[in-house]
Amino acid sequence: MTDDPADKWKSIRLSGRGDGRLEVPSMSTGVETGYGEALYAVGPKGEPRLLVPVAQASGGVDIGSSPNMIAGPTILTQNGKSRTFLDVMVTSRHLDAVFADLVAEILRRLSGGDAPASAISSTISEFRQLLLDGPRRKIAENTVLGLAGELLILSRLTDLSSASVSSWVGPYEQRHDFRSGSRAIEVKTSSRSDSTVVTIHGIEQLQPPGGGVMHIAHVRLERAQGADITVGSLVERIRASGGDTERLSTALVELGCDDPNSEAWNEQAFHLEALDLFVVDESFPRLTGEQIVGGHLPHGIDNLSYQVDLRVAQECKLSPSQASNVFSEFVS
DSSP states (O other), X not given: OOOOHHHHHHHHHHHXXXXXXXXXXXXXXXXXXXXXXXXXXXXXXXXXXXXXXXXXXXXXXXXXXXXXXXXXXXXXXXXXXXXXEEEEEESSGGGHHHHHHHHHHHHHHHHTTOOHHHHHHXXXXXXXXXXXXXXXXXXXXXXXXXXXXXXXXXXXXXXXOGGGGXXXXXXXXXXXXXXXXXEEEXXXXXXXXXXOEEEEESTTTTOOOXXXXXXXXXXXXXXOTTOSBOHHHHHHHHHHXXXXXXXXXXXXXHTTOSOTTSHHHHSOOEEEEXXXXXXXXXXXXXXXXXXXXXXXXXXXXXXXXXXXXXXXXGGGBOOHHHHHHHHHHHHO
8 A cells, every 4th residue: 555544634634525425524545345445534623534334333332442542333324325334533633643554554454354343453452552652753854844834924923913823724724824804824834945846735725715815925944953943932932922822732733733842843943044925816826726627626636736936926925024014914
């Protein structure tokens, strides 16, 4: 298997429905169990989930639930018919990375012919300590980098208004990272000072709110030992500005960051090389629904990503004073 479960869950969250065949957002794993294909799915709050079809399951059977994970039978409607699945879902989002590894191993065992209940329960048993203690591996640099970029923008907004934490909607799988009324800001963070290419996820990501305006904030950070920008320092700065601590913590947990002061999230430190703001208007290079026949992606294509070279969008780049005005208007 080459699929990354984390990528599949992200795709389902972005589409909001997956392939649309099940009553909950889901898509096929491509792994056949003898009772149908196992499915990637997401829970009511976007939790990573695996659904494995079975002939039937006795009521109340538990195949490995823990304080951080639910594992047991459920009945869902698929293509208009009731189906029984073994439902495995992580409930503590800081364990998303471990859960992705667990699901990959379950699918490997199912592919090898293991019975569904056996594949799930035996894998959970082997992963139990990790599921109790949490991940012991380093957090990917791109993950830390992306969070640092969004926190940097949030800190700038909370310097202007402590109420700005509520505008950070990206962690909740919203279309844009920041939203305030009819204004939106999408944050793209690069790890090199000379980087100009950013990745756009979906044909709606650069679509302004109805009747509104949106901007791209391109944050360029370079990793440096002892630098002053870390996840922990940015969170403390936001809290010191009077930002809503509870809402900030909830948003961080949604991104898998349950402890922003932990060593894992602060091993990497950065210098701010540049922060550029671009207005996304008719002259900005982008793909939208209006440019696609029928106004939506062709049947069978659930998501689309493409890259934009910001060097061709220089006429959309704002001056420092214009950027300051945008941030001020955003929090007004």
